[in-house]
Amino acid sequence: MNTASATLAVTIFLIVVDLIIRIGAVIIIPRNRKPTSATAWLLLVLFLPYVGLILFLLIGSPHLPQKRRERQKEIDRIIRGTTEGMDRVNKTPTWPPWLESVAELNRTLGSMPLVGGNSATLLPDYDESIRAMADEVGRARRYVHAQFYILSSDPTTEPFFAALEAAVKRGVTVRVLLDHVASLQYPGYRKTIRRLKRSGVEWRLLLPVQPLKGRWQRPDLRNHRKLLVVDGTVAYMGSQNMIDRSYNRWINRRRHLQWKDLMTRLRGPIVAGINAIFISDWFGETGELLVRETEAMDDQIAAHMLDCQVVPSGPGFEGENNLRLFNALLYYAQERIIITSPYFVPDESMLYAITTAVQRGIHVELFVSEIGDQFLVYHAQRSYYRTLLEAGVVIWMYRRPTILHAKHFTIDEEVAVIGSSNMDIRSFSLNVELSLMVRGRDFVQQLRRLEDDYRRASRRLTLEEWDERHPVGSVVDNLARLTSALQ
Numbered sequence: 001m002n003t004a005s006a007t008l009a010v011t012i013f014l015i016v017v018d019l020i021i022r023i024g025a026v027i028i029i030p031r032n033r034k035p036t037s038a039t040a041w042l043l044l045v046l047f048l049p050y051v052g053l054i055l056f057l058l059i060g061s062p063h064l065p066q067k068r069r070e071r072q073k074e075i076d077r078i079i080r081g082t083t084e085g086m087d088r089v090n091k092t093p094t095w096p097p098w099l100e101s102v103a104e105l106n107r108t109l110g111s112m113p114l115v116g117g118n119s120a121t122l123l124p125d126y127d128e129s130i131r132a133m134a135d136e137v138g139r140a141r142r143y144v145h146a147q148f149y150i151l152s153s154d155p156t157t158e159p160f161f162a163a164l165e166a167a168v169k170r171g172v173t174v175r176v177l178l179d180h181v182a183s184l185q186y187p188g189y190r191k192t193i194r195r196l197k198r199s200g201v202e203w204r205l206l207l208p209v210q211p212l213k214g215r216w217q218r219p220d221l222r223n224h225r226k227l228l229v230v231d232g233t234v235a236y237m238g239s240q241n242m243i244d245r246s247y248n249r250w251i252n253r254r255r256h257l258q259w260k261d262l263m264t265r266l267r268g269p270i271v272a273g274i275n276a277i278f279i280s281d282w283f284g285e286t287g288e289l290l291v292r293e294t295e296a297m298d299d300q301i302a303a304h305m306l307d308c309q310v311v312p313s314g315p316g317f318e319g320e321n322n323l324r325l326f327n328a329l330l331y332y333a334q335e336r337i338i339i340t341s342p343y344f345v346p347d348e349s350m351l352y353a354i355t356t357a358v359q360r361g362i363h364v365e366l367f368v369s370e371i372g373d374q375f376l377v378y379h380a381q382r383s384y385y386r387t388l389l390e391a392g393v394v395i396w397m398y399r400r401p402t403i404l405h406a407k408h409f410t411i412d413e414e415v416a417v418i419g420s421s422n423m424d425i426r427s428f429s430l431n432v433e434l435s436l437m438v439r440g441r442d443f444v445q446q447l448r449r450l451e452d453d454y455r456r457a458s459r460r461l462t463l464e465e466w467d468e469r470h471p472v473g474s475v476v477d478n479l480a481r482l483t484s485a486l487q
Contacts, residue, residue, distance in 0.1 A: 043482070096414055098332040099439060103309055105328055106437065109321040112276070112310040118268030120306055120438060122446045123236075124406070124453075126245050129263045130160055136230045136265075137163035143173040145229040145278040147206075149222070149420070150241035151178035153192040157242050161195060168200040177281055179223045180205040187248045204285040207432075221315050223281065224420050224431040226263075227274055235274035237434060238263035239407045239420055255401060257373060262406035262450070264418055264436070266308070273310035277434055280312070306440035313421065314432030322421045322435050323428040327353045329411045336363040338451050339409040344368055345380045345424035345481070355391040363394075367454050369404045370397040377424065379480035382473070389463040396458040404454070408447060416444050 044051070103114040123129040137144050137160065144167055153161050168174050176196060183189055196203045206223035208215045228236040240261035246252045247259065266274065279290045313321035330337060330353035337357055344366065346354065358364050366388065372378025388395060398404035408418040419435035421427045438444075 094414060094441070095439075096332070096412070099415065102325065102328050102332065102437070106309050106311050106321070106325055109317065109319055109324060110310070110312045112273050112312065114307055114309040114437075114439075115269040115273065116305065116307045118266060118270045118306040118308045120308070120440075120443050120446075121265045122450065123238075123263040123265060124260075124450055126240065126259065126261055127156065129236075129240055129261070130157060130242070132265065133228050133236055133263075134159035134163040136228065136234055136236070137167055137174075140167050140170075140172045140174075140230045142231050143175070143229075144231075145175050145227075145275060145282075146242075147177040147223075147225055147227050147278050147281060148242040149179045149182050149224045149226055150186060150243050150247075151176070151183055151192060152186055152188050152241075152243040152248060153195045154188055154244045154248055156244040160242060161199075164201055165199045174199075174201040175278075175282060176201050176203040177206050177223075177278070177285065178203070180208040180210075181219060182222055182224075186243060204282070206281065206285060218430075220430060222431050223314075224427065225277065225281070225434040226420050227278060227434060229271060229275040229278055232271060232275060233267065235266045235271040236263050237266070237274055237420075237436060238418060239405055252373070255371075257371075257401050257403055259403045259405045260398075262408060262418065266436075268306070268308075270308040270310065270436070273308075274434075277310060277312055281432075284316070306438055306443055308439075309437045311417075311419075311435040311437055312433070313428075313435065315430060316432065320428045322433055323347070323350065325417070325435065325437065326350065326409075326423065329409075329415065329417065330354060330357055333357055333362050333411045335412045336365075337409065337411060338365045338367075338447075339423065340367040340404065340406050340451075340454065341409075341423040342369055342403060342405045342407065343374070343377045343381060343422040343424045343426070344384070345377060345422075345426075346384065347425055347428065350423065351384065351387065354393065355387065358392040364392070365394040365396060365451075367396045367398060367404060367451070367458065369400075369402070370459070371400045371403070373403055376480045377426075379473075379477045381424075383477035383481035385461065385466055386463070389461070389466060395461040396455060397461050398454060398458045402457070406450075410444050410447050410451075413441055413444055415439050416447050418447075 107113055123132055137146075144164065146164070151157075164174050164176070178192075183192065207217060207221060209217070209219050226238060226240055226242075238261065240263050241247075245258045247257075283289050311321055311325055313323075327349055330350070337354075339354075354364060368381065372381070385395060407420060407422055408416060409423075410416045416438050417435055418438065419433065421431070421433040421435050427433055
């Protein structure tokens with residue numbers, strides 16, 4: 001075969017392959033996928049067929065492996081039998097009439113019940129939160145369950161790691177879970193793993209991406225939860241990772257970036273629910289089903305009358321549990337909605353829920369950071385500001401160089417949600433998340449005071465200011481918004 005014939009044959013082959021990719025994409029990609037996500041994938045494949053095909057094969061499936069989904073269903077069946085604390089739910093005259101249906105929604109989706117008789121204390125100071133968790137581990141008598149999206153041994157987290165090691169020496173069972181890909185991205189990962197191995201704690205990587213060891217799923221499906229349970233009596237959960245506030249990156253230190261997070265300390269029946277989340281993730285990674293140990297409930301705690309419900313979500317569940325909860329609460333709000341989310345990239349349903357709330361006469365505020373640490377997410381988020389401002393949403397931008405990383409929102413004066421979940425498409429569909437719905441004026445008032453602190457450290461964004469930005473910024477924002485739909 002001469003050169004011309006070979007060239008013609010290769011050209012025909014590439015044209016045929018290109019056509020097959022494009023036709024196959026039209027048939028396969030829209031199947032059981034949101035229209036926005038399907039459109040984004042189709043555009044990528046049609047414009048860049050080979051690149052699009054490779055990316056789709058790598059990150060096109062938003063599901064965990066079948067074995068993990070089966071384990072999630074098994075643990076859900078066990079959790080569904082949990083009833084402790086349900087009899088302590090306090091239906092006072094101020095109980096919102098719609099709350100029971102929201103609790104039933106959460107129970108249907110995530111299996112966890114609404115339980116009463118709980119107390120909750122907010123921990124908004126980063127270093128004090130780590131010290132509080134270290135002190136709690138120092139009081140452990142039987143077991144410690146620690147789980148973090150990012151876990152790193154550094155000078156800031158030294159008290160926590162030292163407390164874990166001391167607990168092991170006292171004979172306490174210490175189990176630790178850390179997300180593989182997330183922790184791997186930050187300096188000190190190998191040092192952290194070596195320390196865990198030396199310490200004697202039982203530890204596992206969450207959703208490890210280790211093809212040579214037969215461990216593989218879509219690489220960007222991550223376990224984003226942050227929690228600590230000690231002896232089944234006290235739990236901590238929220239947005240904070242176990243790492244220095246700068247995340248130990250030189251670029252962050254150069255920019256003087258500091259993260260501001262929020263954890264909450266919980267006591268009462270809800271601790272068993274937080275522990276059940278750890279047990280489910282431990283079971284998912286090891287196949288070992290831990291025995292759920294319960295403690296006698298303290299009547300003094302019950303006097304606080306906080307009703308709480310754990311809301312797990314992630315690709316191991318059939319539906320987007322957190323998104324459904326958030327949207328339900330947004331539609332039920334009667335007076336005001338205050339949202340804090342570092343990464344705010346809502347899907348169409350949430351954008352409609354928020355703008356509809358304003359049109360119903362509800363006062364809506366959104367706290368975001370003035371600067372971002374993730375280029376695509378930051379610009380995708382900015383693409384929604386005009387729509388929100390035109391609708392009447394008040395946008396507060398937390399001043400640089402602090403990254404406001406807390407994740408919570410309040411509905412009227414009775415209900416709040418706090419946890420690890422951002423209000424973005426990644427947290428709705430791809431990340432394993434943990435949220436906590438709390439009903440109680442005392443807790444909402446704690447968050448109100450925190451919101452006042454945010455306002456003092458923020459500046460209000462106006463539509464006039466937004467219209468004056470450089471037009472190139474608008475192009476970048478809209479392109480980033482398109483990439484956010486690639487789920």
